[in-house]
Amino acid sequence: MSDRVIKTDVILIGAGIMSATLGTLLKELKPEWEIKVFEGLEKAGEESSNEWNNAGTGHSALCELNYTSEKSDGSIDIKKAININEQFHLSRQFWSYLVDRKLIQNPQDFIMPIPHMSMVQGSNNVNFLKKRYEALSKNLLFKGMEFTEDPKKLMEWFPLIMEGRTDNEPIAATKVEYGTDVNFGALTRMLIDHLESKGVEINYKHSVYDVKRTKEGLWQVKVNDLVGCKAKYYESKFVFLGAGGGSLELLQKSGIPEGKHIGGFPVSGLFMVCKNQEVVEKHHAKVYGKAKVGAPPMSVPHLDTRFIDNKKSLLFGPFAGFSPKFLKTGSNMDLISTVKPHNITTLLAAGVKEMALTKYLIQQVLLSKEQRMEELREFIPNAESDDWDIVVAGQRVQVIKDTEAGGKGTLQFGTEVVSAADGSIAALLGASPGASTAVHVMLQVMNKCFPQEMKAWEPKIKEMIPSYGKSLLENPDLYEKVFTSTSETLGLAKKEEVHS
Template sequence: MIVSESVDVALIGGGVMSATLGALLKELQPDWKIVVFERLGDVAQESSNAWNNAGTGHAALCELNYMPNPDDPSKAVGINERFQVSRQLWSSFIDRGILDSADTFINSTPHMTFVQGEKDVEYLRKRYETLREQPLFAGIEYSEDSRVINQWAPLLMQKRRKGEPFAATRVPAGTDVDFGAITRQLFDHLKANGAELRLNHEVKKLSKKKDGTWDVRYRHRVGGAPGTVNARFVFVGAGGWAIKLLQSAKIPEIKGYGVFPIGGQFLKTSNPDIVKKHQAKVYSQAAVGAPPMSVPHLDTRMVDGEASLMFGPFATFSPKFLKTGRWIDIVQQVRFSNILSMLKVGATNLSLVRYLVSELMKGRAKKVDSLREFMPTADGADWELIQAGQRAQVMKGGKLQFGTEVVASADGSIAGLLGASPGASTTVSIMTDLLAKCFPEHIGDWESTLRELIPSHGSSLNDDPARAAEITGTSAEKLGIRA
């Protein structure tokens, strides 16, 4: 085996996770040599692509699955804190010329929740009463008045049947985010500052050497030429592909993990007469057995300067871990260390199985019927069905986990990210946590720069109302969004 070169950092995967980590390291340690491997012909083609996700700046403003107990706001507050960290870094990156103007990737879009039926109305009322006391949710509004909700989102109320109770919450400070644009801009910055981006390069295996470094073995997908790079640190930000590479690295920390792939589809319209009547992201309750990523929502999207609406997602199933993955992905992950856990997940999540079967049996007409539960006046002729990205939900300890999880070796020389939502919205805090875990010998020297980039770094905004108002107001001004 011939090792052609040595680098400080190897980033595997051309998505927002690798882009954010690379951009942070470039600010913290500009002399380090960074190489990025992406198996496709461009970056941001999988989960980070604008049409492979809902673009929600996940801040728990509207997502009910982040607060199943209406009296306990802890998880919702935690996710909002993490999104505020992302907003601060994006603001700093604009000041430093790392990101382009804010309107190229983020736009104000109110976040709403809409529910029907006495049980859900009561739940939403309690949730509102709890969240309104939290500084980071100070702007939340609540109404059961059809006239008010009609002002917030007319498409929800037109020709709706009377009689059934309904309610809605609204937070004007919500956002729509194009994570694909952020990813491309960060990689452009990395390339301009000495990092090497190798497209069409598929990493095949990771091997640890006696000196603690890693040989990253890859193959060029055009022509098939192999190669190896030696790296002091490896980050695997490859979506569902991450488990395969972490297993190839044979780190003990990956034992017991498995992933379950779930795909999705959206109905989309760019009809300007419809789009102009709805400026919000409106979430509701998930169906029984549905994973959190399948919570139905009607969203305003802004991609490449064009506004559109998306409704969904509708769950699909493929054994692939990526949209461009392989049909044998789900089988290739099986090990003696995780097979019992995976079988237990299947046996204890029959409601999820039933939900997926019911979703797979839905034809286009049934999907339009689901849209009409949100938008009674919907005409199927105005909407097209698009395929969204693949998500790989974490299986561990016999349980199906929803969220993101960093798996790192004990010595911190390699780390990877598993899981999905809230994912991209909380990328920055995930990466700052990773820096502390994997680079303990450097983090002390980096703290001052991190606080310059992220003023709230190391503190809780929700515990300090005045500080929360100051920092969220500053980032809102720099990003050109509602405070």
């Protein structure tokens, strides 16, 4: 080992949206703290945060049907939808604070207004969507939601989906005007550039190989400088593992008991992207459908207008795939390397439970382009193969752990924070809604890891995020205030246009 160990206050592993958000929050709260970021790739936001590696939806449950479930009595459970909506508003407020103070520029480069719609076919699904609409539309957070089964109205909302539709199957949709498209890659790069301007050391082409506790209670991080081909050692009181799929192995290397009995199941994604700009211009919305019976939540099909590099694009997907890699740029040994004596029974239990998922993934992997086109034609009847290409999106690692509700080897669909009891190290695991709720998740990290500081930080946090610690649903005036102000600061639709 090198004799020289570099000490710092905070180490962030991974230069994605999570590390960028946490670093920005901490720099506002504790500007004197020294922060170092380590990223194995050449640039920030190149893995899960990259604009081509995620759906780019500002997840606020306006259109995502998997956030509302039908209970046994036929009623619709909207608790998860409310939670995610409130969490996205925390992100909007923080981004607005940064724009207001000119800490980041040009919000139109990372967020754009776009209608969010849900679209279903078949009588049972239409009934579900109508009940969902009735449950949500009277809720303050979903005010302005519209529902229709009228083919003429549907033709106005999404002509590309309605043109050439010859079957008589019932079809219905909901629409919320004030949805968003978020370029998380662009936002990540803005935040990282801001951190660098504040003296944060960003180390690209630096891959973290080990994380271990010292006798003094610090965390020692072994980093391989991929350019200089040499190992470096850093020590810090606090380490955040925000390395996407790479976080699980580092969490295991840390040896903390909270990281045991946790495994990961990698799922890759494919999107179809339209290369005919005439077709692209015919659609202006994010339209989410309903996952097919037996399909996992991450398979919800959606037809998305996207804004990437200031150009309007149209994507459809996702199609799932399987790769043993935990990162798009990872190794085929990633999955095997995270199988440990403490989690092998958890993983085996998941394997038995999730046979349907395994079968689904095999079917998805074996799909030809024309079979994928047939799925696209359920959304766009007139879609032509020559107009569409396939893009490989990012890798997501679904968390597998033992839970009271699900028992041993339960597959988790969501975003999770795992932290040491003393708060000295935390890891971000999981997938959607992920980036959209990054501010909420990083506030969770701070509450777990800096409990002594949080009281002193609270006034500044409330300056950055006015609704911090409060429910927008229970404070209508506050909701209207933050909705209006963030809409104006971020260049989104004004209040009177969407909440009339």
